Amino acid sequence: MTQDLRYSALKKTPFHSRTSLASRTNKYYNWNGYTVPTEYSTTELEYTAARNGTSVMDLTPMGKYEIIGDHAHQFVDYLVTRDLSKMKDNTVAYIIWCNEDGKVIDDGTIFKFSSTKFMLCCAVKIYNWLNDSAYGFDVTITDVTDTIAALAIQGPTSCSTLKKFGATDLETLKPFEMREYKIDGFDILISRTGFTGDLGYELWTDPKNAETTWDNIEIAGKELKLRPFGMYALEMTRIEAGFIQTNTDFMAAEDSLRPTRMRSPYEIGMGWLVHLNKNSYFVGKKALKKEKEENSTERCLVGLDIDGDKPAHGSVIYNSKKEDIGIVTAALWSPIMKKNIALASLKRPYGIKIKENIFAEIYHPEELEYRKIWARCKVVKRQFFNPERRNKVPADLYE
Amino acid sequence: MPGNSSFDAIIIGGGHNGLVCANILARKNKRVLICEARKECGGMVNNDITNYVPPVTSAVSSSIGGMQINYVPKTTIALSETGQHIRLVGNQHIDHKSISTFSSHDADRFNDFHEKMSKFSKTLGSFMMASPPRIMNNSFSDYFKLFKLGLNVRLLGKKNFNEFARMIGLNIADELEDNFENTLLQGLIAHDSVIGSNLGPRSPGSLINLLYRMAIHNNSLFGGIFQIEGGNDQFTKHLIEKCKSNNVEIKTSASVKNCIIENDCAVGIELNNGEKMYAKKIISNADPRSTYFSLLGSQNLDTDVKRKIKHHRSKGRVAKLILELDKLPSFNNCDDNDLDSRMVVAPSIDYIEETYNPSKFDKLSLEPTLEICVKKDSDQNPKLDIQVQYAPYKTHQGWENVKVNYIESIIKIISKYAPNINECIERKKLLTPDDIESEYNVSGGHWHHGEIQIDQLFMMRPIPGASQYKTHLDGLFMCGAGTHPGGGLTGISGKNAAKAVLDDF
Numbered sequence: 001m002t003q004d005l006r007y008s009a010l011k012k013t014p015f016h017s018r019t020s021l022a023s024r025t026n027k028y029y030n031w032n033g034y035t036v037p038t039e040y041s042t043t044e045l046e047y048t049a050a051r052n053g054t055s056v057m058d059l060t061p062m063g064k065y066e067i068i069g070d071h072a073h074q075f076v077d078y079l080v081t082r083d084l085s086k087m088k089d090n091t092v093a094y095i096i097w098c099n100e101d102g103k104v105i106d107d108g109t110i111f112k113f114s115s116t117k118f119m120l121c122c123a124v125k126i127y128n129w130l131n132d133s134a135y136g137f138d139v140t141i142t143d144v145t146d147t148i149a150a151l152a153i154q155g156p157t158s159c160s161t162l163k164k165f166g167a168t169d170l171e172t173l174k175p176f177e178m179r180e181y182k183i184d185g186f187d188i189l190i191s192r193t194g195f196t197g198d199l200g201y202e203l204w205t206d207p208k209n210a211e212t213t214w215d216n217i218e219i220a221g222k223e224l225k226l227r228p229f230g231m232y233a234l235e236m237t238r239i240e241a242g243f244i245q246t247n248t249d250f251m252a253a254e255d256s257l258r259p260t261r262m263r264s265p266y267e268i269g270m271g272w273l274v275h276l277n278k279n280s281y282f283v284g285k286k287a288l289k290k291e292k293e294e295n296s297t298e299r300c301l302v303g304l305d306i307d308g309d310k311p312a313h314g315s316v317i318y319n320s321k322k323e324d325i326g327i328v329t330a331a332l333w334s335p336i337m338k339k340n341i342a343l344a345s346l347k348r349p350y351g352i353k354i355k356e357n358i359f360a361e362i363y364h365p366e367e368l369e370y371r372k373i374w375a376r377c378k379v380v381k382r383q384f385f386n387p388e389r390r391n392k393v394p395a396d397l398y399e
Numbered sequence: 400m401p402g403n404s405s406f407d408a409i410i411i412g413g414g415h416n417g418l419v420c421a422n423i424l425a426r427k428n429k430r431v432l433i434c435e436a437r438k439e440c441g442g443m444v445n446n447d448i449t450n451y452v453p454p455v456t457s458a459v460s461s462s463i464g465g466m467q468i469n470y471v472p473k474t475t476i477a478l479s480e481t482g483q484h485i486r487l488v489g490n491q492h493i494d495h496k497s498i499s500t501f502s503s504h505d506a507d508r509f510n511d512f513h514e515k516m517s518k519f520s521k522t523l524g525s526f527m528m529a530s531p532p533r534i535m536n537n538s539f540s541d542y543f544k545l546f547k548l549g550l551n552v553r554l555l556g557k558k559n560f561n562e563f564a565r566m567i568g569l570n571i572a573d574e575l576e577d578n579f580e581n582t583l584l585q586g587l588i589a590h591d592s593v594i595g596s597n598l599g600p601r602s603p604g605s606l607i608n609l610l611y612r613m614a615i616h617n618n619s620l621f622g623g624i625f626q627i628e629g630g631n632d633q634f635t636k637h638l639i640e641k642c643k644s645n646n647v648e649i650k651t652s653a654s655v656k657n658c659i660i661e662n663d664c665a666v667g668i669e670l671n672n673g674e675k676m677y678a679k680k681i682i683s684n685a686d687p688r689s690t691y692f693s694l695l696g697s698q699n700l701d702t703d704v705k706r707k708i709k710h711h712r713s714k715g716r717v718a719k720l721i722l723e724l725d726k727l728p729s730f731n732n733c734d735d736n737d738l739d740s741r742m743v744v745a746p747s748i749d750y751i752e753e754t755y756n757p758s759k760f761d762k763l764s765l766e767p768t769l770e771i772c773v774k775k776d777s778d779q780n781p782k783l784d785i786q787v788q789y790a791p792y793k794t795h796q797g798w799e800n801v802k803v804n805y806i807e808s809i810i811k812i813i814s815k816y817a818p819n820i821n822e823c824i825e826r827k828k829l830l831t832p833d834d835i836e837s838e839y840n841v842s843g844g845h846w847h848h849g850e851i852q853i854d855q856l857f858m859m860r861p862i863p864g865a866s867q868y869k870t871h872l873d874g875l876f877m878c879g880a881g882t883h884p885g886g887g888l889t890g891i892s893g894k895n896a897a898k899a900v901l902d903d904f
Contacts, residue, residue: 074698078698099701099702099703100701100702100703100704129702132702132705132706133702133705135697135705135709136692136696136697136698136700136705137697137698280698281660281663281698281699281700283701283702284701285663286663286701286871289663
């Protein structure tokens, strides 16, 4: 059925007939020009499924780009800060990429099929950036966002669900590996990746196969506490996992109007993804090298463990002299940790050398009145939640 | 640093800027090697491409220990089909007299116009000699330089300041039509405003092009145009001799494949034959596009730098027609002295604009503007060297299919002024911008390695972030016409680059 685009500003994903059926709240949002649910029933229930059963999320709107050509491997290694020169076939890597000033544009995952074929996934659209960067490399870049349907299947019972669905021996798949399956006559790629910080998989297939896949996964997960989950629940899980979100925890270099708002990888806790000793050049290397040499990093992104139980949404962070030293970028009362946690961008040395005597000013809304709370914070590892099952091989199986 | 780093500096390309740069470095006791891809050094300064040269400034000349060459001033003649040519020499009184035979109004206007333009070109020129500021540096001296240009312009007085501001983005046609009534005079000045550029007389910005030209030609419209005694290649021959006496090593037929990069720093070069040479500094006399995309390599560039270089405008629109003759044709109403002058065929502003129009669409105009120069070849036979504007970089039909017709159309135009030209021609050779590109290794075949326009001038030349003769790669410098102040055979780029290199040692 062809869509009459005159009447639909936002596109529907290949799963729309199923996600809209599952929606009890009619809450949608615009993700890269697609309409997708923020919440199906209640965010708390969806979150619980992600942490105790299986959660299913429509990932189709995620930007997906196929990079094909003789220089594909060389190009990908040039594009990102991480050293990918030794990346193996059928593996996935978490990556960030920077502009010429060494400021982060976005993060994402790169899938390697062979040295001449890769797929890059990220939250926002970056086709122009990829194309302009590819000048001089023998590669062709195709936006495959619309031609690949994608689902996230996350949670402790996700492996069992997918096994029942038809993914044999899936438990042997290691984190950041991927494997091609043929299920119900369709090619389905399954990677052990995700954004919840738990055991989980992502599934990539032909849009024609989308509805059947959704239905069959729903059947497979019936006894395994399966539930579709939306953006709000994902936001909860990713904060617990300490994952960063572009334009939430930092401004994408290509989007921010003020140069002082751009962040280098070192400023958002992504220094571990920068390999300055990489043999070849990569975009931003010169600037990042300079930053490292001059030790001119100004900020840091840290995890905060905050007193009390009121989430510190958007709170300003102060030192003991009540000087403004940063801001909370994401906050949450974590149900699984039973902790009041937050991600915060702080001015160094706060967060790096000075980790004590830091306070958040929390405005807690109570029926049209704000209660002001002065809460003590402790700087902690950003990865609040990291269960053993996340990286366990073989993965846990449940009946 | 690799073991055999036997040179202090390697210069890629032995054009005049490369030669000037080499001499200055060698005079500071640096061991310098020049690698030239062609059989001989000199680049585009030779008897084929170059018709006229501006005088070398004393700053350039003294920095290399003096230039012993003689400049012969040349008269400019605007050819008229009726034989009523205008002859200008750059002297206020003679030119006034010459123009007043056509229009006393124009003659008076010409002096005022010249005085004003001269004042502005001097202001601009004061800024051209030194290396441009780099605003990204945030350094005091760079801001001071910028402030000084602003101050110089402001010190022209309120009236002149406003006039300068009015003219900076103006097209030359409007200004000329406001001042002069004689279309031939208008055509001549308009021709000199757009020569070597991608602009028509009615294109915005064509006026600053003229100021720029004046700044390197003694701040004069027609007074700073010279030929060098013994041929224009004496200029480079002289520089090469100086190189030899300064112990600069010159390697010809040595085409450089790329820079050798170690630890994100240029440490040497690799020739196309695989030979590798190392030096402390590498200096590219090549155009910015080749420097970045070939020598440096796109895999070593940040995305935004690639974008900037891709945007760099460097498509030439001047072709060169060489007519070898068995005898000199007789030009209508011209004596022997006139034949020794710079003859310009650009009868009016509209004529030039109409020639320009098709080139915008990569099409040929069969009535191009011409700058004709009578020369003698090595056997003392006469030849006409003709700069033909506007010849598009590429044509829709392909140059090889239209070349013959194009040559004939040019000869047809010349025959309007020299009816017996056809009887005199022995051989014809056309160098299109495309040919110049491949023959002289200049991307786009552009005279100045890049348009001289406000977006590619000063600290934006060739691209922001690379404006002080440094490239984005440590250890790699640029000294060619693509850098500030740009083309025009002044050698200033080479001189300023040498200073930047010396500062970096």
